[in-house]
Amino acid sequence: MNEPENELLAPGHRTCAGCGPAIAIRQMLRATGKNVVICEATGCMEVTSTAYPETSWKVPWIHVLFENVSSVASGVKEALIKQGKDDVKVIALAGDGGMVDIGFRALSGAMERGHDVLFLCYDNEAYMNTGVQRSGATPFGAATTTSPAGTEIAGKQEWKKNVPFIAVAHGLKYVATASIAYPEDFQAKIKKALSIKGPKYLHVHCPCPVGWGCDGAKTIKYAKAAVETGLWALYEIEEGKLKLNTKPSELKPAEEYLRGQRRFKHLKEEDIKKIEKHAKQRFDHLLELENSEISLLKVL
Amino acid sequence: MIIMETTIGGIIYEPGSSAKTKTGDWRTFKPIFDNEKCKRCGICQKFCPEGIISINEQGAKANMDYCKGCGICAEECPFKAITMEVEKK
Numbered sequence: 148m149n150e151p152e153n154e155l156l157a158p159g160h161r162t163c164a165g166c167g168p169a170i171a172i173r174q175m176l177r178a179t180g181k182n183v184v185i186c187e188a189t190g191c192m193e194v195t196s197t198a199y200p201e202t203s204w205k206v207p208w209i210h211v212l213f214e215n216v217s218s219v220a221s222g223v224k225e226a227l228i229k230q231g232k233d234d235v236k237v238i239a240l241a242g243d244g245g246m247v248d249i250g251f252r253a254l255s256g257a258m259e260r261g262h263d264v265l266f267l268c269y270d271n272e273a274y275m276n277t278g279v280q281r282s283g284a285t286p287f288g289a290a291t292t293t294s295p296a297g298t299e300i301a302g303k304q305e306w307k308k309n310v311p312f313i314a315v316a317h318g319l320k321y322v323a324t325a326s327i328a329y330p331e332d333f334q335a336k337i338k339k340a341l342s343i344k345g346p347k348y349l350h351v352h353c354p355c356p357v358g359w360g361c362d363g364a365k366t367i368k369y370a371k372a373a374v375e376t377g378l379w380a381l382y383e384i385e386e387g388k389l390k391l392n393t394k395p396s397e398l399k400p401a402e403e404y405l406r407g408q409r410r411f412k413h414l415k416e417e418d419i420k421k422i423e424k425h426a427k428q429r430f431d432h433l434l435e436l437e438n439s440e441i442s443l444l445k446v447l
Numbered sequence: 448m449i450i451m452e453t454t455i456g457g458i459i460y461e462p463g464s465s466a467k468t469k470t471g472d473w474r475t476f477k478p479i480f481d482n483e484k485c486k487r488c489g490i491c492q493k494f495c496p497e498g499i500i501s502i503n504e505q506g507a508k509a510n511m512d513y514c515k516g517c518g519i520c521a522e523e524c525p526f527k528a529i530t531m532e533v534e535k536k
């Protein structure tokens with residue numbers, strides 16, 4: 148089943164060794180199968196998968212601007228419907244910069260108009276293709292070229308933007324988060340999302356060894372540590388009801404994730420405590436939401 | 448100056464054609480698979496960024512034309528069936 152001949156992403160792509168987003172795309176295609184059109188914004192996975200005149204894609208794929216992938220995906224879906232090809236699934240794929248910042252207006256518009264598209268953000272927590280600039284998805288404390296750690300600030304001073312919840316606020320029936328360290332969970336979510344008509348949003352966390360400054364062999368280790376420390380949580384929000392997919396009985400110390408990553412190496416004991424406290428509080432709130440009867444869609 | 452001829456709209460007509468580029472020569476380390484230890488569980492296959500690990504009755508192996516030597520397979524194998532060695536060219 149997972150044999151190379153069944154792969155829908157050919158090798159020879161130019162991602163760096165140990166690239167987390169490349170793993171995300173491979174895992175994604177295992178779940179979609181061939182009956183899909185991928186619309187992709189500019190970013191590492193677009194640049195590395197299509198060094199003209201070559202392509203790694205074995206499914207229909209279109210590259211558009213950095214800022215409008217969700218608009219193009221809306222149009223592709225509507226055109227397919229007009230052609231009577233309703234069964235063909237459409238995915239709008241973008242990195243965190245392309246989805247949660249620069250393509251955000253297009254994403255918001257497409258979700259609000261209700262197109263039958265899966266919006267999928269592969270989140271490597273910065274603008275990697277242009278040399279590691281901070282994005283709305285860069286976590287607190289991380290040093291990037293535009294949030295450097297120096298005497299003025301100790302890396303990015305804002306918390307990670309919560310786009311999954313913003314997607315829920317658009318009235319989406321299915322929103323979920325995932326991680327490349329949990330491929331079965333990620334793939335089940337893609338399948339479920341694609342079986343639901345209308346807009347749906349999925350956000351997959353994937354380490355970038357180059358931008359994060361960590362060992363490329365440890366890409367999956369870091370992805371897993373993010374979940375085990377509560378710095379990334381795996382959940383689904385169906386019809387406004389939140390369900391956590393991994394519930395560690397106790398979150399591991401944040402240090403287990405932060406240690407070994409160059410982007411966090413300047414952090415002081417108190418910064419780490421602050422990050423740990425934030426992760427714990429957030430996780431407790433997610434648990435509270437899970438245990439409550441309230442549908443988040445009811446407040447819209 | 449070399450100007451490349453492009454198709455209309457930059458359309459690429461050959462799916463999966465990046466396989467023409469052999470990324471194996473980027474490698475500094477190479478994975479050595481120990482078939483005695485391999486349980487053919489498929490974990491290395493799920494996490495390989497290149498999608499080039501195949502598993503048969505004997506065990507797992509990587510297509511060295513493309514392996515960039517990242518070492519994820521060796522790190523993730525629960526049975527320590529993969530070790531990384533310096534590639535001698």
Ligand SMILES: Cc1ncc(C[n+]2csc(CCOP(=O)(O)OP(=O)(O)O)c2C)c(N)n1
Nearest residue numbers: 190191213242243244245273274275276277
């Ligand atoms: C409007 C616009 N601004 C800037 C760029 C330059 N640019 C190309 S890729 C990129 C970063 C992409 O970041 P992200 O979406 O997070 O994907 P990643 O490269 O991290 O995979 C930028 C800024 C562009 N192509 N278009």
Ligand code: SF4
Nearest residue numbers: 162163166191355357
């Ligand atoms: S910079 Fe990061 S995300 Fe981009 S190809 Fe390299 S490892 Fe992948």
Ligand code: SF4
Nearest residue numbers: 485486488489491524
């Ligand atoms: S992870 Fe290890 S045991 Fe499992 S198939 Fe790969 S080499 Fe074999």
Ligand SMILES: [Mg+2]
Nearest residue numbers: 242243273275
């Ligand atoms: Mg990014």
